[in-house]
Amino acid sequence: METYKLTVNGQPREVTVDPGTPLLWVLREELKMTGTKYGCGIAACGACTVHLGGEATRSCVVPVSLVRGRPVVTIEAMAEDPVGRVVQDAWVSKDIVQCGYCQSGQIMSAVALLKATRKPTDANIEESMGGNLCRCATYVRIREAIKVASQQLK
Amino acid sequence: MRLASKPENGLDLNRRSFLRVSAAAAGGLLVSLYFDLPALAQEGNPAAPSKPYPSYPPDAFVHIRPDGKIVITVNRLEFGQGVHTSLPMILADEMDADWSQVVAELAPAADVYKDPLFGIQMVGGSGSIAHSFRQYRELGGRTRAMLVAAAAEKWKVAPGECRTEASVVHGPGGKSATYAELAEAAARQPVPAAVQLKDPSRFRLVGHRIPRLDSRPKCDGSLKFGLDLDLPDMKTAVVAHPPVFGGRVKNLEDKDARGVEGVREVFEIPLVKGTGVAVVADRFWTAKQARDRLKIEWDLSAVEHADTAQLRAKYKELARTPGNVAVNRGDPKAIDAIAAANRVVVEYEFPYLAHVPMEPLNTTIRFDGDRAETWAGSQFQTVDQGAIAEILGLKPEQVTFHTEMAGGGFGRRAVPDSHVQREAAAIAKRLRGTPVKLVWTREDDVQGGYYRPMHVHRVEVGIGPDGMPAAWRHVIVGQSIAAGTPFAAMIVKNGVDETAVEGAADTHYDIPNLHVSAHHPTANVPVLWWRSVGHTHTAFVMETLIDELATRAKADPIAYRRKLLKADAGKLRRALDLMDKKSASWRAKLPQGHAVGIACHQSFETGVACAVDVSIENKRPKIHRATIALDPGTAVNPLTIESQFQAGVGFGVSQLMAKGAITFKDGRVEQRNFDGYTPPYIVDAPAAVDVHIVPSTEAPTGCGEPPVPVISPAVVNALARLTGKRHRTLPLVSI
Numbered sequence: 001m002e003t004y005k006l007t008v009n010g011q012p013r014e015v016t017v018d019p020g021t022p023l024l025w026v027l028r029e030e031l032k033m034t035g036t037k038y039g040c041g042i043a044a045c046g047a048c049t050v051h052l053g054g055e056a057t058r059s060c061v062v063p064v065s066l067v068r069g070r071p072v073v074t075i076e077a078m079a080e081d082p083v084g085r086v087v088q089d090a091w092v093s094k095d096i097v098q099c100g101y102c103q104s105g106q107i108m109s110a111v112a113l114l115k116a117t118r119k120p121t122d123a124n125i126e127e128s129m130g131g132n133l134c135r136c137a138t139y140v141r142i143r144e145a146i147k148v149a150s151q152q153l154k
Numbered sequence: 155m156r157l158a159s160k161p162e163n164g165l166d167l168n169r170r171s172f173l174r175v176s177a178a179a180a181g182g183l184l185v186s187l188y189f190d191l192p193a194l195a196q197e198g199n200p201a202a203p204s205k206p207y208p209s210y211p212p213d214a215f216v217h218i219r220p221d222g223k224i225v226i227t228v229n230r231l232e233f234g235q236g237v238h239t240s241l242p243m244i245l246a247d248e249m250d251a252d253w254s255q256v257v258a259e260l261a262p263a264a265d266v267y268k269d270p271l272f273g274i275q276m277v278g279g280s281g282s283i284a285h286s287f288r289q290y291r292e293l294g295g296r297t298r299a300m301l302v303a304a305a306a307e308k309w310k311v312a313p314g315e316c317r318t319e320a321s322v323v324h325g326p327g328g329k330s331a332t333y334a335e336l337a338e339a340a341a342r343q344p345v346p347a348a349v350q351l352k353d354p355s356r357f358r359l360v361g362h363r364i365p366r367l368d369s370r371p372k373c374d375g376s377l378k379f380g381l382d383l384d385l386p387d388m389k390t391a392v393v394a395h396p397p398v399f400g401g402r403v404k405n406l407e408d409k410d411a412r413g414v415e416g417v418r419e420v421f422e423i424p425l426v427k428g429t430g431v432a433v434v435a436d437r438f439w440t441a442k443q444a445r446d447r448l449k450i451e452w453d454l455s456a457v458e459h460a461d462t463a464q465l466r467a468k469y470k471e472l473a474r475t476p477g478n479v480a481v482n483r484g485d486p487k488a489i490d491a492i493a494a495a496n497r498v499v500v501e502y503e504f505p506y507l508a509h510v511p512m513e514p515l516n517t518t519i520r521f522d523g524d525r526a527e528t529w530a531g532s533q534f535q536t537v538d539q540g541a542i543a544e545i546l547g548l549k550p551e552q553v554t555f556h557t558e559m560a561g562g563g564f565g566r567r568a569v570p571d572s573h574v575q576r577e578a579a580a581i582a583k584r585l586r587g588t589p590v591k592l593v594w595t596r597e598d599d600v601q602g603g604y605y606r607p608m609h610v611h612r613v614e615v616g617i618g619p620d621g622m623p624a625a626w627r628h629v630i631v632g633q634s635i636a637a638g639t640p641f642a643a644m645i646v647k648n649g650v651d652e653t654a655v656e657g658a659a660d661t662h663y664d665i666p667n668l669h670v671s672a673h674h675p676t677a678n679v680p681v682l683w684w685r686s687v688g689h690t691h692t693a694f695v696m697e698t699l700i701d702e703l704a705t706r707a708k709a710d711p712i713a714y715r716r717k718l719l720k721a722d723a724g725k726l727r728r729a730l731d732l733m734d735k736k737s738a739s740w741r742a743k744l745p746q747g748h749a750v751g752i753a754c755h756q757s758f759e760t761g762v763a764c765a766v767d768v769s770i771e772n773k774r775p776k777i778h779r780a781t782i783a784l785d786p787g788t789a790v791n792p793l794t795i796e797s798q799f800q801a802g803v804g805f806g807v808s809q810l811m812a813k814g815a816i817t818f819k820d821g822r823v824e825q826r827n828f829d830g831y832t833p834p835y836i837v838d839a840p841a842a843v844d845v846h847i848v849p850s851t852e853a854p855t856g857c858g859e860p861p862v863p864v865i866s867p868a869v870v871n872a873l874a875r876l877t878g879k880r881h882r883t884l885p886l887v888s889i
Contacts, residue, residue, distance in 0.1 A: 035375020098234030100372030101561025137804025
């Protein structure tokens with residue numbers, strides 16, 4: 001067991017865990033932040049996507065020991081984030097969610113995309129959202145909502 | 155799953171049930187529907203939940219709270235299909251409730267929440283709205299009538315002089331009172347024996363595009379799924395399952411596992427078939443690490459080792475002989491009189507499919523000796539409750555069962571043997587007094603069985619002089635889903651599992667000589683219904699083969715289908731006509747390298763037609779757009795239906811994915827996770843889908859499953875136009 005200092009959604013946090021523990025499980029089980037989801041554990045579905053040092057990252061394969069001071073931002077902070085809020089509102093206005101389990105990860109990927117590229121093309125969307133699995137396959141409305149959010153942000 | 159019959163899906167208040175209305179302990183009006191069951195009558199309120207859901211007794215459907223909020227209980231699991239919004243809409247509409255004040259809650263397991271037709275509490279057969287539409291209308295209508303009666307009594311006027319709107323009763327002379335103000339007096343009113351339901355022209359919610367009630371909490375991370383549950387002192391368990399179904403632990407070395415800090419217990423548990431090893435720890439990650447350190451020697455000697463190649467060979471052999479007869483219309487020998495040149499003989503292969511819902515399977519149980527409490531996203535609440543009770547030596551009513559929102563399911567949470575809940579109960583029994591959450595990892599899920607069965611179809615078609623099918627002999631080979639379960643009596647008829655032949659034996663095409671039969675070999679692979687069940691494979695066969703026949707007849711694929719549809723196939727015909735109209739302009743000007751694919755199919759009494767625009771990119775089908783038309787009777791929430799169909803066709807693309815198969819070698823599943831068994835990502839699903847609903851005031855029919863069957867045949871039909879090749883084996887490993 002080791003103790004790690006993390007910055008999660010702007011707040012300093014301290015956890016004592018096995019160094020190999022993935023960031024996902026630190027968030028969910030130590031910090032009780034369950035908005036970030038477990039879907040596969042091998043970075044193949046994107047349900048666990050967070051922003052690590054500003055980059056969309058699969059938290060299920062990042063050991064806490066490798067976080068090393070980079071700020072961690074999760075879905076729980078998106079309502080207060082200027083881009084995050086716009087994306088969440090677009091998601092709600094497009095009535096995207098079905099089961100909703102993947103949508104934290106979808107939104108985190110979409111926010112990262114729109115922070116980097118305000119006017120994403122279809123190809124940009126397919127590339128940035130390409131690793132986020134939605135088993136309900138709500139992809140058509142996800143495409144639409146990203147374009148709505150992009151309009152709002154210009 | 156199909157229903158054997160379609161009785162009136164309303165409430166029969168005289169015979170089976172009665173309403174009870176009471177003042178709520180916390181104030182307000184509660185409307186409950188009781189089924190007249192002796193157990194309930196004797197024991198009062200046996201399934202009353204304990205913490206953390208103390209706000210309403212489990213048998214209430216409506217609770218008008220003093221603050222004006224109207225809590226409507228949803229008798230179904232919400233796992234994406236939208237009933238958490240659409241069932242309350244139905245009740246609130248009939249009640250004239252203020253929709254902005256409506257709160258939906260998922261019902262715990264209780265007799266009153268059982269499906270009015272199936273007799274268990276469940277989601278399946280796309281029946282949530284179809285079976286509860288009348289039920290929720292009746293409940294809303296009676297609630298409204300009692301509120302009006304209370305107001306009329308108070309104002310000393312006739313009820314007929316009052317009207318209702320947005321949770322307010324208005325009387326003569328400008329009198330008005332809110333539902334919350336009237337709730338207590340309404341609770342003292344007699345329940346009306348009959349109530350006049352609204353004319354559909356007066357619906358304010360039903361038929362309107364109403365946004366989901368669960369959107370925001372699913373977009374901000376605040377919604378708690380079953381896997382997110384956190385209880386004081388809760389432990390997490392994982393189970394090591396045998397590598398071949400039914401295997402048993404022969405020798406267990408658990409020293410290394412027990413050495414992992416945070417591990418509490420390691421012990422052998424019985425499984426539905428065979429045995430496994432449970433690891434209980436403070437945290438999931440700890441439990442998983444410890445499981446990886448178990449050294450288990452398995453006894454696999456007594457179990458069959460399934461092998462895909464062997465099964466395929468066996469199934470193909472069986473398909474050459476007639477099976478148990480599902481339908482025999484006209485002359486079964488008619489085909490033999492048709493010249494070989496006018497006969498088509500084709501074989502189709504379908505793999506095992508896993509459901510892989512995004513939220514991995516899980517169940518939390520706390521066993522307290524004389525009672526237990528459970529939290530699970532279940533499609534089969536009362537079945538799972540009964541299974542847990544059995545393992546714990548309790549009566550079902552001693553097991554409080556909370557329905558948690560679930561991250562998908564597609565049939566995977568409707569398991570007749572409740573194997574996940576039985577595992578969880580076996581663990582909770584040992585951990586008496588401590589809540590334990592059993593988590594199946596994604597690997598457990600992919601390798602854990604309960605798949606859509608593998609199938610082989612063999613079809614011989616004799617073509618008449620008009621180019622239409624004159625005789626059709628069809629053999630379907632695959633494991634029975636229902637055999638050996640309590641559902642067999644309802645689903646297996648004359649040795650034919652209806653879920654294997656639905657969509658073929660009851661085809662809406664007018665084929666004069668039709669013979670469909672089925673073989674149901676057994677295999678050591680647990681099988682289960684997978685969204686749209688038999689239609690997943692029968693629609694593929696019917697719709698690709700009909701398309702092939704249309705091509706052979708040099709006919710337009712839509713015109714050919716229209717000509718072949720039975721006179722009484724109204725829903726499918728209307729869907730086909732609407733799709734034809736709505737897609738005509740884009741079909742007329744396709745870019746170079748694109749082709750159109752057509753399919754239509756009726757399932758769960760909803761007719762669906764589909765046109766897709768497909769090209770080939772990176773050696774895969776690229777679906778640029780799909781136009782879908784459907785006739786689902788009354789469209790309760792057109793927004794939800796649009797969304798279900800847009801996404802449901804994407805789900806259907808699962809069948810085409812290059813890595814879209816579960817296969818076996820020496821009894822072991824060859825895939826482990828999403829890297830080996832890959833559902834559609836954004837690039838694989840249609841890029842745009844427009845959905846058109848045939849206007850109707852008929853009873854509502856299914857919308858959860860009917861999107862799935864049409865898409866894979868439509869895409870494969872488009873590929874045939876692009877490449878000239880007919881794909882008859884799924885998944886599409888290469889094109």
